[in-house]
Amino acid sequence: MARKILYQDAINEALDQEMARDDSIIVMGEDVVGGTGANGEMDAWGGVLGVTKGLYGKYGDRIMDSPISESALVGAAVGAAATGMRPVCELMFIDFMGVCFDQIYNQAAKFRYMFGGKAKTPVVIRTMYGAGFRAAAQHSQCLYNIFTHVPGLKVVMPSSPYDAKGLLIQAIRDDDPVIFCEHKALYATEGDVPEESYAIPFGEANIVREGDDVTIVALGRMVRFAAKAADTLAADGIDCEIIDPRTTSPLDEDTILESVENTGRLVVVDEANPRCSMATDIASLVAQKGFGYLQAPIEMVTAPHTPVPFSGALEDLYIPSPEKIESAVRKTADYGN
Amino acid sequence: MAASLSVEDLLDAYRTMKTIREFEERVHVEFAKGGIPGFVHLYAGEEASATGVCMNLTEDDYIASNHRGHGHCIAKGVEVSGMMAEIYGKGSGTCHGKGGSMHIADLDVGMMGANGIVGGGPPLVCGAALSAKLQGKGGVALAFFGDGASNQGTTFESMNLATVWKLPVVFIAENNGYAEATASSWSVSCKDISTRAEGFGMPGVTVDGHDFFAVHEATKTAVERARAGEGPSLIECKLDRFFGHFEGDNQKYRAPNEVKTIREEKDCIKRFSATITADTDITPDDLAVIDGEVQALIDSAVAKAVADTEPGPETLLTDVYIKY
Numbered sequence: 059m060a061r062k063i064l065y066q067d068a069i070n071e072a073l074d075q076e077m078a079r080d081d082s083i084i085v086m087g088e089d090v091v092g093g094t095g096a097n098g099e100m101d102a103w104g105g106v107l108g109v110t111k112g113l114y115g116k117y118g119d120r121i122m123d124s125p126i127s128e129s130a131l132v133g134a135a136v137g138a139a140a141t142g143m144r145p146v147c148e149l150m151f152i153d154f155m156g157v158c159f160d161q162i163y164n165q166a167a168k169f170r171y172m173f174g175g176k177a178k179t180p181v182v183i184r185t186m187y188g189a190g191f192r193a194a195a196q197h198s199q200c201l202y203n204i205f206t207h208v209p210g211l212k213v214v215m216p217s218s219p220y221d222a223k224g225l226l227i228q229a230i231r232d233d234d235p236v237i238f239c240e241h242k243a244l245y246a247t248e249g250d251v252p253e254e255s256y257a258i259p260f261g262e263a264n265i266v267r268e269g270d271d272v273t274i275v276a277l278g279r280m281v282r283f284a285a286k287a288a289d290t291l292a293a294d295g296i297d298c299e300i301i302d303p304r305t306t307s308p309l310d311e312d313t314i315l316e317s318v319e320n321t322g323r324l325v326v327v328d329e330a331n332p333r334c335s336m337a338t339d340i341a342s343l344v345a346q347k348g349f350g351y352l353q354a355p356i357e358m359v360t361a362p363h364t365p366v367p368f369s370g371a372l373e374d375l376y377i378p379s380p381e382k383i384e385s386a387v388r389k390t391a392d393y394g395n
Numbered sequence: 396m397a398a399s400l401s402v403e404d405l406l407d408a409y410r411t412m413k414t415i416r417e418f419e420e421r422v423h424v425e426f427a428k429g430g431i432p433g434f435v436h437l438y439a440g441e442e443a444s445a446t447g448v449c450m451n452l453t454e455d456d457y458i459a460s461n462h463r464g465h466g467h468c469i470a471k472g473v474e475v476s477g478m479m480a481e482i483y484g485k486g487s488g489t490c491h492g493k494g495g496s497m498h499i500a501d502l503d504v505g506m507m508g509a510n511g512i513v514g515g516g517p518p519l520v521c522g523a524a525l526s527a528k529l530q531g532k533g534g535v536a537l538a539f540f541g542d543g544a545s546n547q548g549t550t551f552e553s554m555n556l557a558t559v560w561k562l563p564v565v566f567i568a569e570n571n572g573y574a575e576a577t578a579s580s581w582s583v584s585c586k587d588i589s590t591r592a593e594g595f596g597m598p599g600v601t602v603d604g605h606d607f608f609a610v611h612e613a614t615k616t617a618v619e620r621a622r623a624g625e626g627p628s629l630i631e632c633k634l635d636r637f638f639g640h641f642e643g644d645n646q647k648y649r650a651p652n653e654v655k656t657i658r659e660e661k662d663c664i665k666r667f668s669a670t671i672t673a674d675t676d677i678t679p680d681d682l683a684v685i686d687g688e689v690q691a692l693i694d695s696a697v698a699k700a701v702a703d704t705e706p707g708p709e710t711l712l713t714d715v716y717i718k719y
Binding site for chain 2: 130134177236
C-alpha cells in the first residue's frame with residue numbers, strides 16, 4: 059500500500075527489506091552505524107544524515123562501521139562481492155571517490171569482463187552528490203558522469219522516494235557493480251512509496267510528464283525542477299514531456315529518441331559541469347540518432363564550468379534553476395518564430 | 396626442515412616450484428621470439444614464496460596477486476595450459492583472452508586475480524576475508540604484493556582495516572629488491588617491511604624467501620592465527636627475481652653479474668632439492684621424473700596455446716552488461 063514517506067526513509071526501507079530477505083547482504087561504511095568503539099550509544103548516527111539508522115538494531119554485525127579509509131573500505135566491499143556476499147557500501151560523498159577510484163574503476167568494473175565472465179561483483183556503492191547545501195567545492199559535486207563513462211559499472215540516479223526504493227532493491231539484486239547516486243537535497247522530499255518490496259528495472263526511463271511540444275530530459279534533483287518549470291510553461295500553452303532516465307548506465311536511448319521524434323525539441327537538464335557530461339552525451343545521442351526529428355537546436359541547462367562555490371549567493375546561481383529551464387524551453391519552442 | 400611435511404607434500408612442493416620455474420623460463424624464451432603479446436612480468440627465482448605460502452591453503456581460501464602473478468596462480472592451482480593460452484591471448488585461456496598475463500584469475504580455485512595496479516590486491520582480500528568471517532567456514536585470504544606496493548596507501552589502509560575488523564588475512568610482502576628499476580633499499584623507509592606490522596597492531600616477521608621451509612613455517616603460523624579468529628599477520632619474504640621487471644627490461648640498474656650470482660647461490664629450487672634429497676628418502680631420480688613430467692606439461696601447454704584460435708569477434712561485447 060502506498061503512503062508518503064521521505065526519500066531517505068525509502069532508501070532505509072529498501073535496505074531493511076532486502077537485508078531481511080537475504081543474509082548475504084551486508085552494509086558497510088563510515089559511521090553507517092556510528093558509535094562503534096565509543097563510550098556512548100551504538101547507532102548514534104546511522105549514517106552521516108541518518109539514512110541507515112535503525113538497521114544496526116535489526117541486523118547487528120551485518121552493518122559495520124569502517125575506519126576513514128575509502129580504498130580499503132570500497133576494496134573490501136568489492137572483494138566480499140567477488141567471494142559470495144552482496145555488500146552495500148556507503149561512500150559518504152561522491153567527491154571522495156578520488157581516494158578510492160582505483161577499487162571502483164580498475165577492480166570492480168573490470169572483473170567480470172577481464173576474467174572472461176568468471177567473476178561477478180554484486181556490490182552497491184551508495185553515495186551522496188549534488189549542490190545546494192552550502193557544502194562548497196569538495197562536498198557538492200555531480201560526478202555520476204565519470205562513473206557512467208566506465209564500462210562495467212551501472213549508474214543509478216533516483217529522483218523520487220518511489221524510485222529510490224525500487225531502484226535500490228534492483229541495485230542490490232543486480233550482479234554487476236552499481237553506483238547508486240543519492241542527491242542530498244532530495245533526502246527530505248516526500249512521495250508515494252508502496253510498503254511492499256518492488257524493483258524498478260535498470261535502463262527503463264520514466265516518463266514523468268507527457269507533452270507534445272518540448273522534451274525535457276532531466277536527471278536526479280533536476281527532474282523536480284523540470285516539473286516546476288513545466289507547470290509554469292503549461293499555463294502559457296507549452297506542453298513539456300519530461301523524461302527521467304533513472305539510470306545513466308545503462309541509458310534508455312529509445313524512450314528519449316521516441317519523445318524527441320514526437321516533440322522535435324529537446325532540452326537536457328543536468329546539474330553537473332557541462333563538458334563531457336550527461337547533458338552533452340544525451341545531446342549527442344539525439345544529434346546522431348534523431349537529427350531528422352529536430353526542429354530546433356538542442357538546449358542544455360547545466361552548471362557552469364566552475365567548482366561549486368560556497369557562498370549561497372553564488373551557489374544559487376551555479377545550480378540550474380526552474381527559471382533557467384523555463385527559459386531554455388521557451389528558446390527552443392520559439393526557434394524559427 | 397619442517398617435520399609436518401610428508402614425502403608426498405615435499406614432492407608436491409617440488410613439482411609446484413619446478414612448474415613455475417619451467418613456465419617462466421619458457422615464457423621468457425617464447426616472448427623473446429615474439430609469440431607473446433603485451434606486458435609480461437616473470438616470477439622465476441621467487442618460487443619458494445608462492446609455493447611455501449599456498450601449501451598452507453585449501454581451495455576455499457582466497458589469494459590476490461599482483462602483476463608478477465604467474466607463480467601465485469600455479470601455486471594456488473590454476474590450470475597451467477589455460478594460463479599459457481591466456482598469456483598468448485587465445486580463446487581457450489583462463490579468461491578467454493580478455494585478461495592476459497596481468498589479469499589471470501580463477502575464483503573457483505580461490506585465485507582473485509593477478510592485478511595490474513600496484514597495491515590493488517590488499518583491499519580486495521580484506522573483502523574475501525570478511526566473506527570468510529561472515530560465512531563462518533574458517534577460510535582465510537592472503538594478499539601477495541611487492542616492495543613497491545608496500546609503499547602504497549591501499550596496503551596501509553588494508554592492514555589497518557584488517558586489524559580493526561579482525562579479519563582472517565595474511566599479507567605477504569615479497570621484497571625482491573626492486574620496484575620496477577628502483578631499489579627497495581632506497582624506496583622503503585625501513586630496513587624490514589615486516590616491522591610496519593607493529594604500527595598496524597599485527598605480528599610481522601621477515602623470512603628468507605629463498606627458503607621454502609622458512610616461508611612455509613611462517614605462513615603456517617599466520618594462517619593458523621587467522622583461522623583461529625585472532626586477526627591478520629604480515630610476512631616479508633626477502634627474495635630475488637631472475638629476470639627484469641618486465642620482459643624487455645635491460646636491467647642496467649642491477650650490478651654486473653648480480654643475476655648470475657643469484658642463480659648460482661640463491662636458487663630456491665636447488666636449495667630445496669639439496670635439503671630433501673639429504674634429509675629424506677627422496678632421490679635425485681625421483682626429482683628427475685618430476686622434471687620430465689613438468690617439461691612435458693609446459694611443452695604441451697605452449698604447443699596448445701600456439702595452436703589455439705583467437706577469441707571470436709563476437710566475444711568483444713560479451714561479459715559486460717550492455718552493448719552500445
